[in-house]
Amino acid sequence: MRALLVGASLKDDRYDIEYSLSELHALALALGIEVIDKMYQKLDRINSKTYVGSGKMNEIIIAIHAYDIDLLIFNDELSPSQIRNIEELVHIEVMDRTYLILKIFEERNQTKESLLEIKLAKDLYLLPRVQYLREKEDRIGGGAKTRGKGETQRELDQRHLRGEILRIREELDRLQKMKSNQIEKRKRNEIPIVALVGYTNAGKSSTMNTILEYTNAKEEKKVLSKDQLFATLSTYNRKITYNKIDFMLVDTIGFVSKLPHNLINSFYQTLEEVKNADLIIHVLDSSSPYINEQLRVVLEVLYSLGANKIPTIYLFNKWDKTINEGLSMPGAKSLYFSNKTKLNLDELMNQILEYVTPSTLRAQILIPYSKGELSNQIEKNCHIYKKEYQSYGTYYDCEIPIKMYSLFHEYDLDTMVS
Numbered sequence: 001m002r003a004l005l006v007g008a009s010l011k012d013d014r015y016d017i018e019y020s021l022s023e024l025h026a027l028a029l030a031l032g033i034e035v036i037d038k039m040y041q042k043l044d045r046i047n048s049k050t051y052v053g054s055g056k057m058n059e060i061i062i063a064i065h066a067y068d069i070d071l072l073i074f075n076d077e078l079s080p081s082q083i084r085n086i087e088e089l090v091h092i093e094v095m096d097r098t099y100l101i102l103k104i105f106e107e108r109n110q111t112k113e114s115l116l117e118i119k120l121a122k123d124l125y126l127l128p129r130v131q132y133l134r135e136k137e138d139r140i141g142g143g144a145k146t147r148g149k150g151e152t153q154r155e156l157d158q159r160h161l162r163g164e165i166l167r168i169r170e171e172l173d174r175l176q177k178m179k180s181n182q183i184e185k186r187k188r189n190e191i192p193i194v195a196l197v198g199y200t201n202a203g204k205s206s207t208m209n210t211i212l213e214y215t216n217a218k219e220e221k222k223v224l225s226k227d228q229l230f231a232t233l234s235t236y237n238r239k240i241t242y243n244k245i246d247f248m249l250v251d252t253i254g255f256v257s258k259l260p261h262n263l264i265n266s267f268y269q270t271l272e273e274v275k276n277a278d279l280i281i282h283v284l285d286s287s288s289p290y291i292n293e294q295l296r297v298v299l300e301v302l303y304s305l306g307a308n309k310i311p312t313i314y315l316f317n318k319w320d321k322t323i324n325e326g327l328s329m330p331g332a333k334s335l336y337f338s339n340k341t342k343l344n345l346d347e348l349m350n351q352i353l354e355y356v357t358p359s360t361l362r363a364q365i366l367i368p369y370s371k372g373e374l375s376n377q378i379e380k381n382c383h384i385y386k387k388e389y390q391s392y393g394t395y396y397d398c399e400i401p402i403k404m405y406s407l408f409h410e411y412d413l414d415t416m417v418s
């Protein structure tokens with residue numbers, strides 16, 4: 001497919017049009033669509049009939065013929081009548097940003113939950129467009145005519161979609177409740193949550209894999225990391241044990257600007273863990289010329305999630321190929337990082353530990369009878385679950401204040417065995 005991208009730049013746009021179109025370009029590429037050119041018009045407001053004005057539309061028609069374009073992609077969501085009007089003028093396929101994103105999500109579906117969420121968003125998108133799509137099908141031929149008890153095909157389609165929407169919502173509700181219960185349980189178990197968040201393709205999944213490798217986790221715990229938008233479409237939780245400390249590392253779906261509003265809802269649901277995180281690692285792509293815009297997109301989503309107050313480490317990832325020297329986040333913790341060269345990986349782990357280290361830790365300890373003073377310390381300062389006099393010394397299963405742990409490290413049964 002040879003596509004032409006069409007945008008509108010409005011005075012109060014929150015994002016620069018060049019950036020926004022480059023993002024649309026990346027989205028098209030993710031579907032294997034070849035982008036031949038981009039055009040945009042500065043407007044006071046979007047033309048209600050054809051999105052851009054008639055002069056621009058003529059330019060578009062000329063470009064379609066000149067470059068043999070067979071697909072127009074608009075940078076905003078179009079109404080059903082706008083799509084119809086434009087298609088009548090250009091006689092080639094017309095798509096909008098929303099449809100493009102939904103298509104990508106559909107292709108990349110991974111888990112049952114994300115599949116349902118995407119289907120729901122797509123059904124909601126299609127509902128007001130059923131009539132037009134049906135007419136188009138009839139024009140092309142092969143569409144069914146009126147049938148049933150006086151109902152039109154459109155009504156049947158709409159009824160079917162409404163039924164589907166209801167069913168999916170119920171199923172999602174059920175899955176969501178299960179997930180909330182799991183999160184609650186985890187909270188009760190007090191395993192701290194560290195969430196990797198960031199713009200799509202910034203390197204969140206790679207960072208998750210780097211940390212898994214560093215902590216000698218099993219190979220099969222690794223997640224998919226790929227050079228494409230929305231490689232990850234759901235959240236993935238991995239329990240990490242490092243220096244005897246447990247925490248839950250969460251890989252999340254990446255963000256883009258102007259997400260279709262039907263998807264935003266489901267998007268937020270998959271981000272439940274982020275709301276409950278004890279620490280956020282905000283992964284940024286230092287090799288992107290649009291790092292500032294991408295940072296803003298992510299900060300806005302975090303803000304609307306109510307996750308903007310959670311302690312955050314800004315990870316300037318892909319530092320091995322940065323084009324942005326001297327980046328920093330004033331007043332916040334930040335690190336230059338690379339999954340390729342492992343730059344600052346030790347430091348990242350230290351910083352994570354600072355946040356996830358509980359004030360006490362549970363250990364099984366065997367104190368030789370010759371070290372009576374250490375036994376006294378345990379008796380005085382630790383919560384003891386179990387105590388046994390064994391032939392070699394006193395066995396304690398106890399909760400030790402972290403600050404004191406080094407005193408007992410060599411008598412920890414884990415240390416003695418390994």
Ligand SMILES: Nc1nc2c(ncn2[C@@H]2O[C@H](COP(=O)(O)OP(=O)(O)OP(=O)(O)O)[C@@H](O)[C@H]2O)c(=O)[nH]1
Nearest residue numbers: 200201202203204205206226227230231232254339
């Ligand atoms: N050069 C370089 N490439 C990196 C680095 N980290 C990740 N990448 C590459 O960036 C691409 C995207 O990485 P992912 O880890 O899949 O990114 P993500 O943020 O999980 O992306 P989505 O799940 O699609 O939102 C992959 O091709 C990675 O190999 C890095 O430090 N340096």
Ligand SMILES: [Mg+2]
Nearest residue numbers: 204205231232
């Ligand atoms: Mg990912």
